[in-house]
Amino acid sequence: MSAWQLRGACAGVDPDLWFPDSGVSSAAAKRICSGCPVREECQAFAFDSGEHYGVWGGLSEKERQSVRRPRSGPRRHTGGNPPAPCGTVAAYMRHKRNGEPVDYACVAAYKDHYTARNARRAADRAQAKA
Ligand code: SF4
Ligand SMILES: [Zn+2]
Structure with a gap:
Protein backbone atom coordinates (compact mmCIF):
# COMPACT_ATOMS: atom_id res chain seq x y z
CA MET A 1 0.00 0.00 0.00
CA ARG A 68 -8.04 8.83 -20.49
CA ARG A 69 -5.29 10.40 -18.56
CA PRO A 70 -5.16 14.16 -18.97
CA ARG A 71 -2.22 15.07 -21.17
CA SER A 72 0.34 17.48 -19.92
CA GLY A 73 1.16 20.59 -21.85
CA PRO A 74 -1.12 22.96 -23.68
CA ARG A 75 -3.89 21.52 -25.73
CA ARG A 76 -3.48 21.85 -29.41
CA HIS A 77 -6.07 22.80 -31.92
CA THR A 78 -9.26 20.84 -31.32
CA GLY A 79 -11.91 20.35 -33.92
CA GLY A 80 -11.96 21.56 -37.49
CA ASN A 81 -9.11 21.17 -39.92
CA PRO A 82 -5.59 21.67 -38.66
CA PRO A 83 -4.06 24.95 -39.77
CA ALA A 84 -1.96 24.80 -42.92
CA PRO A 85 1.69 24.09 -42.18
CA CYS A 86 4.38 26.67 -42.91
CA GLY A 87 5.72 26.52 -46.43
CA THR A 88 2.27 26.83 -48.01
CA VAL A 89 0.42 29.76 -49.52
CA ALA A 90 -2.41 29.21 -47.03
CA ALA A 91 0.01 29.60 -44.13
CA TYR A 92 1.46 32.72 -45.73
CA MET A 93 -2.04 34.21 -45.96
CA ARG A 94 -2.75 33.27 -42.36
CA HIS A 95 0.40 34.99 -41.15
CA LYS A 96 -0.60 38.12 -43.04
CA ARG A 97 -4.15 38.00 -41.75
CA ASN A 98 -3.01 37.60 -38.16
CA GLY A 99 -0.28 40.21 -38.46
CA GLU A 100 2.36 37.56 -37.68
CA PRO A 101 5.92 37.69 -38.90
CA VAL A 102 6.22 35.67 -42.10
CA ASP A 103 8.90 33.00 -42.13
CA TYR A 104 11.09 32.17 -45.06
CA ALA A 105 9.34 28.91 -45.94
CA CYS A 106 6.05 30.72 -46.32
CA VAL A 107 7.54 33.58 -48.34
CA ALA A 108 9.15 31.04 -50.65
CA ALA A 109 5.87 29.17 -51.10
CA TYR A 110 4.06 32.41 -51.85
CA LYS A 111 6.70 33.48 -54.36
CA ASP A 112 6.69 30.08 -56.06
CA HIS A 113 2.96 30.22 -56.33
CA TYR A 114 2.98 33.60 -58.05
CA THR A 115 6.00 32.86 -60.18
CA ALA A 116 4.23 29.74 -61.44
CA ARG A 117 0.99 31.61 -62.01
CA ASN A 118 2.72 34.42 -63.89
CA ALA A 119 4.59 31.91 -66.02
CA ARG A 120 1.30 30.21 -66.86
CA ARG A 121 -0.27 33.50 -67.80
CA ALA A 122 2.69 34.50 -69.91
CA ALA A 123 2.47 31.16 -71.72
CA ASP A 124 -1.26 31.65 -72.29
CA ARG A 125 -0.65 35.11 -73.73
CA ALA A 126 2.08 33.86 -76.00
CA GLN A 127 -0.25 31.16 -77.26
CA ALA A 128 -3.08 33.60 -77.81
CA LYS A 129 -0.79 35.72 -80.00
CA ALA A 130 0.54 32.84 -82.00
S1 SF4 B 1 -10.00 9.18 -4.31
FE1 SF4 B 1 -11.59 7.85 -3.60
S2 SF4 B 1 -10.83 5.78 -3.90
FE2 SF4 B 1 -9.09 7.15 -4.07
S3 SF4 B 1 -8.21 7.21 -2.06
FE3 SF4 B 1 -9.64 8.90 -2.17
S4 SF4 B 1 -11.55 8.15 -1.41
FE4 SF4 B 1 -10.25 6.39 -1.84
ZN1 LIG C 1 4.86 30.21 -41.97
Whole structure:
Protein backbone atom coordinates (compact mmCIF):
# COMPACT_ATOMS: atom_id res chain seq x y z
CA MET A 1 0.00 0.00 0.00
CA SER A 2 1.29 3.44 -0.92
CA ALA A 3 1.47 6.35 1.48
CA TRP A 4 -1.26 8.23 -0.33
CA GLN A 5 -3.64 5.34 0.11
CA LEU A 6 -3.42 5.66 3.87
CA ARG A 7 -4.52 9.27 3.59
CA GLY A 8 -7.47 8.42 1.36
CA ALA A 9 -10.92 9.40 2.51
CA CYS A 10 -11.96 5.80 1.91
CA ALA A 11 -9.62 4.39 4.56
CA GLY A 12 -11.77 2.46 7.00
CA VAL A 13 -14.90 2.61 4.85
CA ASP A 14 -16.39 -0.56 3.40
CA PRO A 15 -14.37 -1.14 0.19
CA ASP A 16 -17.40 -2.72 -1.48
CA LEU A 17 -18.67 0.80 -2.05
CA TRP A 18 -15.82 1.32 -4.57
CA PHE A 19 -16.42 -2.00 -6.26
CA PRO A 20 -20.19 -2.12 -6.67
CA ASP A 21 -21.82 -5.04 -8.43
CA SER A 22 -22.82 -4.22 -11.97
CA GLY A 23 -25.97 -2.17 -12.06
CA VAL A 24 -25.37 -0.86 -8.53
CA SER A 25 -24.71 2.86 -8.20
CA SER A 26 -21.24 4.05 -7.35
CA ALA A 27 -22.54 7.46 -6.30
CA ALA A 28 -21.71 6.94 -2.62
CA ALA A 29 -18.10 6.11 -3.41
CA LYS A 30 -17.80 9.06 -5.77
CA ARG A 31 -19.17 11.37 -3.12
CA ILE A 32 -16.44 10.30 -0.72
CA CYS A 33 -13.79 10.57 -3.46
CA SER A 34 -14.89 14.10 -4.27
CA GLY A 35 -13.67 15.27 -0.88
CA CYS A 36 -10.57 13.12 -0.80
CA PRO A 37 -7.17 14.81 -0.39
CA VAL A 38 -5.33 12.24 -2.53
CA ARG A 39 -7.79 12.08 -5.37
CA GLU A 40 -5.24 12.96 -8.03
CA GLU A 41 -2.72 10.39 -6.85
CA CYS A 42 -5.50 7.85 -6.80
CA GLN A 43 -6.63 8.62 -10.34
CA ALA A 44 -3.08 8.58 -11.62
CA PHE A 45 -2.47 5.25 -9.96
CA ALA A 46 -5.53 3.72 -11.62
CA PHE A 47 -4.52 5.01 -15.03
CA ASP A 48 -0.90 3.96 -14.68
CA SER A 49 -1.70 0.49 -13.46
CA GLY A 50 -4.55 0.01 -15.91
CA GLU A 51 -7.07 -0.78 -13.20
CA HIS A 52 -10.16 -2.18 -14.83
CA TYR A 53 -12.45 -2.45 -11.85
CA GLY A 54 -13.90 -0.08 -9.38
CA VAL A 55 -13.99 3.61 -8.63
CA TRP A 56 -10.62 5.29 -8.28
CA GLY A 57 -10.22 8.99 -7.63
CA GLY A 58 -13.92 9.46 -8.26
CA LEU A 59 -13.88 7.86 -11.71
CA SER A 60 -15.68 4.65 -12.53
CA GLU A 61 -14.16 2.15 -14.95
CA LYS A 62 -16.30 3.51 -17.78
CA GLU A 63 -15.29 7.06 -17.04
CA ARG A 64 -11.64 6.10 -16.99
CA GLN A 65 -12.01 4.60 -20.44
CA SER A 66 -13.60 7.72 -21.84
CA VAL A 67 -11.47 10.43 -20.28
CA ARG A 68 -8.04 8.83 -20.49
CA ARG A 69 -5.29 10.40 -18.56
CA PRO A 70 -5.16 14.16 -18.97
CA ARG A 71 -2.22 15.07 -21.17
CA SER A 72 0.34 17.48 -19.92
CA GLY A 73 1.16 20.59 -21.85
CA PRO A 74 -1.12 22.96 -23.68
CA ARG A 75 -3.89 21.52 -25.73
CA ARG A 76 -3.48 21.85 -29.41
CA HIS A 77 -6.07 22.80 -31.92
CA THR A 78 -9.26 20.84 -31.32
CA GLY A 79 -11.91 20.35 -33.92
CA GLY A 80 -11.96 21.56 -37.49
CA ASN A 81 -9.11 21.17 -39.92
CA PRO A 82 -5.59 21.67 -38.66
CA PRO A 83 -4.06 24.95 -39.77
CA ALA A 84 -1.96 24.80 -42.92
CA PRO A 85 1.69 24.09 -42.18
CA CYS A 86 4.38 26.67 -42.91
CA GLY A 87 5.72 26.52 -46.43
CA THR A 88 2.27 26.83 -48.01
CA VAL A 89 0.42 29.76 -49.52
CA ALA A 90 -2.41 29.21 -47.03
CA ALA A 91 0.01 29.60 -44.13
CA TYR A 92 1.46 32.72 -45.73
CA MET A 93 -2.04 34.21 -45.96
CA ARG A 94 -2.75 33.27 -42.36
CA HIS A 95 0.40 34.99 -41.15
CA LYS A 96 -0.60 38.12 -43.04
CA ARG A 97 -4.15 38.00 -41.75
CA ASN A 98 -3.01 37.60 -38.16
CA GLY A 99 -0.28 40.21 -38.46
CA GLU A 100 2.36 37.56 -37.68
CA PRO A 101 5.92 37.69 -38.90
CA VAL A 102 6.22 35.67 -42.10
CA ASP A 103 8.90 33.00 -42.13
CA TYR A 104 11.09 32.17 -45.06
CA ALA A 105 9.34 28.91 -45.94
CA CYS A 106 6.05 30.72 -46.32
CA VAL A 107 7.54 33.58 -48.34
CA ALA A 108 9.15 31.04 -50.65
CA ALA A 109 5.87 29.17 -51.10
CA TYR A 110 4.06 32.41 -51.85
CA LYS A 111 6.70 33.48 -54.36
CA ASP A 112 6.69 30.08 -56.06
CA HIS A 113 2.96 30.22 -56.33
CA TYR A 114 2.98 33.60 -58.05
CA THR A 115 6.00 32.86 -60.18
CA ALA A 116 4.23 29.74 -61.44
CA ARG A 117 0.99 31.61 -62.01
CA ASN A 118 2.72 34.42 -63.89
CA ALA A 119 4.59 31.91 -66.02
CA ARG A 120 1.30 30.21 -66.86
CA ARG A 121 -0.27 33.50 -67.80
CA ALA A 122 2.69 34.50 -69.91
CA ALA A 123 2.47 31.16 -71.72
CA ASP A 124 -1.26 31.65 -72.29
CA ARG A 125 -0.65 35.11 -73.73
CA ALA A 126 2.08 33.86 -76.00
CA GLN A 127 -0.25 31.16 -77.26
CA ALA A 128 -3.08 33.60 -77.81
CA LYS A 129 -0.79 35.72 -80.00
CA ALA A 130 0.54 32.84 -82.00
S1 SF4 B 1 -10.00 9.18 -4.31
FE1 SF4 B 1 -11.59 7.85 -3.60
S2 SF4 B 1 -10.83 5.78 -3.90
FE2 SF4 B 1 -9.09 7.15 -4.07
S3 SF4 B 1 -8.21 7.21 -2.06
FE3 SF4 B 1 -9.64 8.90 -2.17
S4 SF4 B 1 -11.55 8.15 -1.41
FE4 SF4 B 1 -10.25 6.39 -1.84
ZN1 LIG C 1 4.86 30.21 -41.97
